[in-house]
Amino acid sequence: MVRPSVPPEYITQHDGTEHLAINNTWSRRFLTRLALHTTAKFYSRDGLCVPISKHKIVKTGFRVHLTEGATLKYLAENTTIPVPRVYCSFLHRNRAYIVMERVQGQELPTILKTISKESLEGVFSQLRKIFRELRALPPPPGTGVESCIGGSLYDSRIPRGNPRFGPFKTIQDFHFWLRQDLKPEDLQDREKDQDWYDLQDMMDRQDESWPPPVFTHGDLNPFNIIVCEGNVAGIIDWEFSGWYPHYWEYTSAWFGNVTRTGWQSMLDRFLDRPRPEELKMEEVRNKWWGEF
Template sequence: MESREISSGLLMRLLTLLLYKINKTPCLRRLRKHPGRIFLVSSKLCIKATAFTTLAEANTMRFVAQNTSIPVPRVYCSFKHKGRVYILMERVQGQDLSQNWSQRSEESKARILAQLKAMVAELRSIPPPGDVGVANVDGGPIFDQRLPDKSFWGPFTTIQEFHRELRRGLELADGEEAFPGLRELIEFHNGPWEGPVFTHGDLAVSIS
């Protein structure tokens, strides 16, 4: 299923593209304190428009905001322009955990990890649609740069189908010789499995 744009009227498109173009100038890029993949437009706004940004990413943030108590940036608009996706969203103030993690007390670390655990548990508790397998929030392909060969996979009807794709369709006949552990891996891949859940597979060290 194709992901939909959010509030992508002409005015919002022009405003986002103008802000992106201004903030991409070499002068402003040198002045930014936090250069990276997201343009910090102001204390309240930021724009994400990398080569890997997708409309599903914006829809996911809106979905999480609507179905959980997890604080996520508000998405003001998202659209595709000349092959690139632009997301204009709220800039949430915070401090990267990676900056002072080693200086935190064990009690502080434990509280933060408990919060993250609760957030992930809340994500995974969202009831999935009955007809969705391994897919993004819109029913389209999942994105993971860590997977081999390609970054976009699926969608898949079942978890077993996803696992089969991971091993490039490899199956073993009864009695067929195989590398040590391969038959056990395939048996593990084939389940049985419970239904898929909504989750986040790449919590970064830059969490604020």
């Protein structure tokens, strides 16, 4: 197996993170790397995830970080949310490896073709319960915008956030960073057109007082929801997760799935929609500083 070279900006992202490893023994490291060179050849790779058996996958790549394994452990210990079990995680030659459960079932878009209306409503009812439990997790005192272990975050949809960003002491600090440190006085010489008013309103709302952050999946697309026999078997891909402003779960799912209009229309069936002014705030930010 020939590994691609690591981009320069990713070389230092693992510095000081060795303590996040889980069940990090020599035998587990050896057997994992052995499986990647042997049994993995019998399965199809799915992005960053490499199946090594019917029940286990290894998530690895230069963008993979031990924080995701720590997040899955945190959720397993503090919630009843169905997440993949982590068997071990470790660093090897400046690359993270997370060995986890291969959740059995089908991605939500697949079952939408055949599921009954009643069964689908049951899935959405389960999702409502799952995300209410997630958002009810109490943030530790002094929590800002950060990962579950108080560290940096990852979101490939934020151009400025490569390879990782944060943590931020406050939500206002996070907002200031998102808009690339733009201040109201920076617009003084700009023509007062609709964009000017939109940006001023966005900054006013971003800089106001905010309630405490809530724990957020951050990449809520239908392919990250696994369903088996009418039940939600797993919520997967937690690499974007962390403590974020309360609107972030909904707006990241909405603006991150602009080509999946059917999915956008389903969000209200299990997530609370933010206030209209918060949606507008994020719409303006995404126009100027988002990926889309």
